[in-house]
Amino acid sequence: MTAIPATFRAFVAEQVGATVNRGVRPFAEADLPPGEVEVRVLWSSVNYKDGLATIAGGKVARISPLIAGIDLAGEVVASADPSIPVGIAVLAHGYDLGVSRHGGFAEFQRVPAVWVVPLGPALTPRLAMALGTAGFTAALSVVRLEERGLRPGTGPVLVTGASGGLGTAAVGILAARGYEVVAATGKQDEADRLRGLGAAVVVDRAEVAAESTRPLEAERWAGAVDCVGGATLPYILRTLRRDATVAASGNAGGAGFATTVFPFILRSAALVGIDSAQVPIAERRVIWERLGDDLRPIGLGDGVTEVTLDTLPEALTAILAGRARGRWIVRIGC
Numbered sequence: 001m002t003a004i005p006a007t008f009r010a011f012v013a014e015q016v017g018a019t020v021n022r023g024v025r026p027f028a029e030a031d032l033p034p035g036e037v038e039v040r041v042l043w044s045s046v047n048y049k050d051g052l053a054t055i056a057g058g059k060v061a062r063i064s065p066l067i068a069g070i071d072l073a074g075e076v077v078a079s080a081d082p083s084i085p086v087g088i089a090v091l092a093h094g095y096d097l098g099v100s101r102h103g104g105f106a107e108f109q110r111v112p113a114v115w116v117v118p119l120g121p122a123l124t125p126r127l128a129m130a131l132g133t134a135g136f137t138a139a140l141s142v143v144r145l146e147e148r149g150l151r152p153g154t155g156p157v158l159v160t161g162a163s164g165g166l167g168t169a170a171v172g173i174l175a176a177r178g179y180e181v182v183a184a185t186g187k188q189d190e191a192d193r194l195r196g197l198g199a200a201v202v203v204d205r206a207e208v209a210a211e212s213t214r215p216l217e218a219e220r221w222a223g224a225v226d227c228v229g230g231a232t233l234p235y236i237l238r239t240l241r242r243d244a245t246v247a248a249s250g251n252a253g254g255a256g257f258a259t260t261v262f263p264f265i266l267r268s269a270a271l272v273g274i275d276s277a278q279v280p281i282a283e284r285r286v287i288w289e290r291l292g293d294d295l296r297p298i299g300l301g302d303g304v305t306e307v308t309l310d311t312l313p314e315a316l317t318a319i320l321a322g323r324a325r326g327r328w329i330v331r332i333g334c
């Protein structure tokens with residue numbers, strides 16, 4: 001028995017020959033995959049991966065047609081799992097959502113119970129999507145750095161791609177926890193906003209993407225959250241302090257990178273990979289609980305830009321062009 005109407009509105013990407021057609025269309029409930037939990041989607045958000053999932057050659061979408069959207073938050077309207085009752089607020093993101101299974105850019109969605117995160121009182125569905133996959137990934141990066149010994153007071157922590165979704169959240173989380181945050185951005189007009197989120201210093205993106213033939217340079221960073229990759233990750237490895245760690249999550253500046261072994265064998269530098277999509281549900285629920293509490297970023301919910309299913313294409317194009325300033329959230333069922 002379903003609580004989802006026979007048809008509902010969804011933003012669909014469909015491969016047609018060499019191109020991808022994308023836009024809002026009616027979608028049939030009967031075409032959704034099985035799952036224990038049905039959600040009336042109130043909010044979703046726009047992530048870099050959504051941009052890739054909705055363009056030709058983006059190499060993200062694994063089915064066609066695909067309801068895009070790698071995250072969603074809303075209200076449970078039907079559930080076969082007693083631990084996730086009807087009426088509660090939940091979110092889901094990652095795993096196959098918006099990639100090989102229909103995602104969050106829809107008025108309704110059906111998901112496996114083991115993908116669902118019940119929302120505590122500290123986070124509304126709107127705030128949850130103001131964080132979204134980007135905020136979760138920032139929090140996961142901080143958790144991984146602290147697991148490796150990073151503590152406030154041990155030195156500056158670099159955040160790259162700071163004006164984007166992941167970077168903005170990382171700056172706000174680290175600053176709220178008492179770290180000295182250095183935010184690197186290519187948008188100097190974002191400097192005031194980043195200081196408002198708690199950045200102690202804002203530096204130009206070019207400084208942290210500088211090429212060099214030297215295998216090591218002066219030790220600067222007690223830790224780093226990097227979502228840029230490309231030339232930035234080798235720079236960070238050359239300038240990490242002894243025993244420090246960089247959490248690498250993204251490729252906004254390029255997927256390949258060239259480095260030497262010297263940061264690893266002469267300074268015990270560590271490179272930790274961050275994959276938010278496959279984090280086991282138990283840890284995922286703990287981190288979301290903490291995002292409403294001790295990992296809550298300064299400025300959460302401020303300065304987000306709202307779009308709708310109909311105005312999504314503009315945001316999807318802008319995020320791929322590196323024009324992100326904080327987060328776009330998608331108002332759907334409210």
Ligand SMILES: NC(=O)c1ccc[n+]([C@@H]2O[C@H](COP(=O)([O-])OP(=O)(O)OC[C@H]3O[C@@H](n4cnc5c(N)ncnc54)[C@H](OP(=O)(O)O)[C@@H]3O)[C@@H](O)[C@H]2O)c1
Binds near residue numbers: 185
């Ligand atoms: N591993 C995971 O689980 C995971 C999860 C979420 C996201 N990601 C990845 O993390 C990255 C950031 O995601 P996001 O949602 O924060 O994206 P976003 O909102 O688009 O932010 C990316 C930021 O990177 C910087 N940037 C863009 N183009 C650049 C370039 N050519 N060179 C250097 N910097 C550039 C820009 O910041 P400035 O202008 O401030 O420099 C931009 O705002 C993406 O690659 C995304 O796929 C990974």
